[in-house]
Amino acid sequence: MSDHDARCPVPHREQNGDRRRTAPPGEPGTPRVEVLDGVWHVRALPLVRQVLREADATVQAGFSAETARQGLTGDHPPVLYADGPEHRRQRTATAKFFTPATVSRRYRDLMEERADELVEQIRRDGGGELSAVTLRYSVEIAAQVVGLTNSDVDGMSRRLERFFDGPGTGSTGARQRWLRARLGAVAGSVRPMWAMSAFQFRDVRPAVAARRKQPREDVISHLLEQGCTDREILVECLTYAAAGMATTREFIAVAAWHLLEDDRLRAAYLEADEPARHGTLHEILRLEPVVGHLYRRSTRELVLEDGEERHVVPAGALLDLSVRQANLDPQELGEDARQMCPERSRPKGVRPEAMSFGDGAHRCPGGFIAIQETDIFLQRLLRLPLEFAHPPRVSWAELTASYEVRDVVLRVGTGQGWRAPSPASTAR
Numbered sequence: 006m007s008d009h010d011a012r013c014p015v016p017h018r019e020q021n022g023d024r025r026r027t028a029p030p031g032e033p034g035t036p037r038v039e040v041l042d043g044v045w046h047v048r049a050l051p052l053v054r055q056v057l058r059e060a061d062a063t064v065q066a067g068f069s070a071e072t073a074r075q076g077l078t079g080d081h082p083p084v085l086y087a088d089g090p091e092h093r094r095q096r097t098a099t100a101k102f103f104t105p106a107t108v109s110r111r112y113r114d115l116m117e118e119r120a121d122e123l124v125e126q127i128r129r130d131g132g133g134e135l136s137a138v139t140l141r142y143s144v145e146i147a148a149q150v151v152g153l154t155n156s157d158v159d160g161m162s163r164r165l166e167r168f169f170d171g172p173g174t175g176s177t178g179a180r181q182r183w184l185r186a187r188l189g190a191v192a193g194s195v196r197p198m199w200a201m202s203a204f205q206f207r208d209v210r211p212a213v214a215a216r217r218k219q220p221r222e223d224v225i226s227h228l229l230e231q232g233c234t235d236r237e238i239l240v241e242c243l244t245y246a247a248a249g250m251a252t253t254r255e256f257i258a259v260a261a262w263h264l265l266e267d268d269r270l271r272a273a274y275l276e277a278d279e280p281a282r283h284g285t286l287h288e289i290l291r292l293e294p295v296v297g298h299l300y301r302r303s304t305r306e307l308v309l310e311d312g313e314e315r316h317v318v319p320a321g322a323l324l325d326l327s328v329r330q331a332n333l334d335p336q337e338l339g340e341d342a343r344q345m346c347p348e349r350s351r352p353k354g355v356r357p358e359a360m361s362f363g364d365g366a367h368r369c370p371g372g373f374i375a376i377q378e379t380d381i382f383l384q385r386l387l388r389l390p391l392e393f394a395h396p397p398r399v400s401w402a403e404l405t406a407s408y409e410v411r412d413v414v415l416r417v418g419t420g421q422g423w424r425a426p427s428p429a430s431t432a433r
Contacts, residue, residue: 013344013346013349024343025293027410035048044322044323044324047326049311049334049336050360051334052309054331056301059307060365061304062304062307065367066302099227108374113381119145120384123142127386127417128417136410136411139254144161148161149223151246152221152224153209153225155208160208164203165250169251205239208242212225224242225242248371249371252296253379255410256289256295259293262397275387281347288345289345290376294329294358298328299328300326328360328406338351394416
């Protein structure tokens with residue numbers, strides 16, 4: 006148990022309630038470590054962090070990695086599936102694209118320009134469907150970082166949405182099978198599916214051709230310099246599309262949901278300086294991590310010590326690391342960890358978003374850019390007199406253990422839209 010007195014010094018809510026909007030029903034929060042059908046379920050924050058940081062003890066097992074590796078060829082495995090020295094080499098080489106200084110210098114003006122345009126369009130139209138708007142926004146920003154800038158952004162947004170949003174989205178089991186088929190196709194199938202093929206020929210190929218002639222400061226140019234094949238570049242582009250476009254889109258929607266349903270929180274956010282605004286977004290992300298579970302396969306015996314309890318994980322075991330539950334760990338973040346509290350105190354070494362960007366070798370490199378582009382967009386959006394037309398719809402994708410927020414229909418200044426229930430009525 007942590008000796009840190011983790012708590013919220015200024016409770017945002019008077020009642021003890023669960024402020025989350027994207028929690029799958031029935032997901033267990035205890036015990037802190039549990040073995041079910043041979044899978045080690047780890048829910049304690051320090052233990053999740055330990056597993057992710059012991060890079061020599063585990064390898065990537067999430068995002069269908071073990072299936073995908075069977076179809077991988079070539080000398081440059083995708084960064085998502087690589088481990089060990091090769092992964093460190095790739096991450097070191099691309100880190101320069103994601104530093105706060107680089108992001109602010111190269112992309113802030115673009116973020117502000119696009120946010121101004123999209124929010125103005127919402128104002129003129131009297132509203133809009135937020136997830137569609139944020140897809141367009143997040144795709145354009147991520148495309149600049151990756152180098153997918155030689156095709157129509159609206160068209161690319163549609164192609165990526167078709168790739169990631171298959172039929173049967175109401176059924177997470179069907180969706181899991183559909184996504185696995187596509188990720189397997191990305192990694193090594195003989196005949197890529199049409200959605201991936203359209204993305205390859207209309208978006209990736211023109212960008213690659215342009216950078217063969219004139220390299221730029223982006224990921225595709227770096228991959229060409231490393232001698233990557235067209236297939237390897239395609240896989241990396243889809244990896245960055247999932248990480249930089251799909252997940253940021255979801256977070257912007259859920260952050261807007263929290264801020265629009267709470268007048269006091271929204272006012273404090275809009276009046277705050279940038280570090281404080283980022284703190285609020287990190288706290289929302291702690292409560293609502295887009296990717297709720299990470300998976301690792303142990304390569305050697307791994308000892309997990311949680312207070313007086315000692316767990317010995319054998320080599321070859323599959324570990325299910327619950328980001329959602331680690332982010333609510335009462336021993337580390339207080340008994341009120343399910344509440345919203347941007348001023349929450351934390352033990353040393355615990356980030357404000359907890360494990361939402363992962364940790365260790367595979368920690369998300371785009372964390373800063375995701376928070377900055379979310380902040381820039383929401384600063385503008387939330388100054389409009391907005392309300393929901395009806396409650397947003399949440400579903401879950403089992404493969405990525407992530408949520409999807411859809412039907413986020415906003416109206417401007419009608420006074421007749423749906424309002425979130427009062428805090429007392431939503432306490433659980």
